[in-house]
Amino acid sequence: MKLFFTLLLIFVTTSVHAQLNKGLIQLGGSFSSSYGNIDRNSTFFNNNMNIPFKEDRKDFVFNINPDIGFFIKDNLSLIFGIGYGHFLSISDRSSTNVENQQRFVSNSWNLAMSSRLHKPISDDFFLFMEPSVTLGIRTTKDNANIQNERTDTFSIGIAPGILYMLSNKFGLESSFGFLGYRLWRNRPTEDSESTSERTESRIGVDLSSTTLELGLRYYF
Numbered sequence: 001m002k003l004f005f006t007l008l009l010i011f012v013t014t015s016v017h018a019q020l021n022k023g024l025i026q027l028g029g030s031f032s033s034s035y036g037n038i039d040r041n042s043t044f045f046n047n048n049m050n051i052p053f054k055e056d057r058k059d060f061v062f063n064i065n066p067d068i069g070f071f072i073k074d075n076l077s078l079i080f081g082i083g084y085g086h087f088l089s090i091s092d093r094s095s096t097n098v099e100n101q102q103r104f105v106s107n108s109w110n111l112a113m114s115s116r117l118h119k120p121i122s123d124d125f126f127l128f129m130e131p132s133v134t135l136g137i138r139t140t141k142d143n144a145n146i147q148n149e150r151t152d153t154f155s156i157g158i159a160p161g162i163l164y165m166l167s168n169k170f171g172l173e174s175s176f177g178f179l180g181y182r183l184w185r186n187r188p189t190e191d192s193e194s195t196s197e198r199t200e201s202r203i204g205v206d207l208s209s210t211t212l213e214l215g216l217r218y219y220f
Helices: 002-013
Strands: 025-046 049-073 076-095 098-120 125-142 149-165 170-175 178-188 198-206 213-219
Touching: 025 076, 049 098, 076 125
Parallel strands: none
Antiparallel strands: 025 049, 025 213, 049 076, 076 098, 098 125, 125 149, 149 170, 149 178, 170 213, 178 198
């Protein structure tokens, strides 16, 4: 909480040195991809016996979130973004006379709209506050049809950040933290064996590592 109040104080009291002019367009976003492999030897308990098993799991993650922004006033922009994420996990398990494969797939889509109010603190550095609204859908499916579900997400809030202009065309930025409201609503799909539904919501300050974002933007 102190982080937000400190940034807000600096945001209000610093004097103006430079401007991001009305009419500018900015392109940005994020992209990530990773692959992981886990080999594990363990045991599970069945019929009063500890049965050893071996697991070989492979995980693949892909995320892309492009956005475009328009400066409607000096130092004030409106940003529109879309996003797609994919997660695939394949686990081969073997124990005494038993072998099976578990497959889990998740796909997500989101739409986001935000506004950025920039406060110059030097010719190249800007603080910004970014209120935003995001809508999302995530679907999950496994080969046993147990975790087949759809999750609808909604968030509204504000995040602080800093921008450093490397040149007139490129800017390096970082943001951390989120103050606002988030909602998740899960429900099983028609082919799921599960019948449970759940809704979760949170309001407050989030300073977890998942809110840390780094990016490069192009201005023209």
